[in-house]
Amino acid sequence: MKIIVVGGFLGSGKTTALIRLGTYYASIGKIVGIIVNEIGEIGIDGDVISQYGLETKEITSGCICCSLKMSLRETLLSMINNLNPDVVIIESTGVAYPGIIRDEVMLMNLSIEYEMAPLLTLFDGSRFKQILKEIKNFASQQLAQAEVIAVSKADLVDSSMLPIIESAVQQINPKAEIISLSSKNPESLAHLIDVLERGGNLNSRLSELKKVIADDGSLLMAGGKASGNSVEASGVGSYSAEYDLDENSLGSLTGPDYERLVCEIVSLIRNEAAAKSPDFIGHIKLFLESGSVLYKISLTTAEEEPAYDAISSAKKTDSVLPNLKILSAVTGVASAEIRGIVQKAVAKVLNENGILFN
């Protein structure tokens, strides 16, 4: 069994990349299990990933590198027992230290033979400037233990900027192998898989690992600093919620109506959050299911317009009651404030459109 841990800040493209990795491994006959951790009580990525027919377990309401280490263990063990996967891909939250998750897995003494892929951390090339402005220290900590750093969304980065970003990232972590990644580009993904398949030596990782474990068994960050709570260190406020939508009041809404609705909600949240934190970065994501209509919409900076992610469903969704899930996690806005912003925006748009909700 191979275990791949994928880390990287909010909205850096982890889920998009792992869906493609998982689909690739499934297509060559491997049994694939995905574990995805979301910071809020309501998860969205698990729903999205399972739409692609991949076996997915979601861990919500906290971070598996801080408060939910036991949940990770239980989830991984039950996945091994029930699915017997060849490949397990673990997506951390965007506010986790991915190195700690890799270390936790290695300390679990799993009874079956496994190989850890090099620790992969994504760094969003398209938000390079904003990341350095808003969360330089936190992002550096995320990158510190990575073995492979993928400068993601390379298709959105000017080709003259790419080497500059790569060398800036290399300075933060001189030991890591730096690659560029566009999840839209099969060649780029093939290169990533190649790098992950090189595997690595478990013993040499274990000896590295011993350097980051304190005498009392607690984990240290690179540089000898105590790990602390990554969610607090990130300065990100977050809120997630799920709304059941009344089927009758949806009436004759069609695809374009839903598109307008979800766009309005996300834009309203962006505007209100930007009023408090003008340069925020993070991830505001919304997932809507109604009959055969299925949308995921994402926004990762204060300046961006909401963008749709096309979802080609492997599951039939007609039986699902209409519902809307939303997760907002942004820098510089307290969780209580983001909660108020989300609740107000959703209520305003649904009320204006005569949609009853719970």
Ligand SMILES: Nc1nc2c(ncn2[C@@H]2O[C@H](COP(=O)(O)OP(=O)(O)OP(=O)(O)O)[C@@H](O)[C@H]2O)c(=O)[nH]1
């Ligand atoms: N152009 C482009 N967009 C991408 C790429 N990868 C991801 N995206 C977009 O970036 C947004 C965030 O992608 P996700 O895969 O949800 O990011 P994530 O890191 O899983 O986000 P969190 O789990 O919330 O931290 C979505 O709108 C994706 O479509 C890429 O390679 N190129």
Ligand SMILES: [Mg+2]
């Ligand atoms: Mg994700």
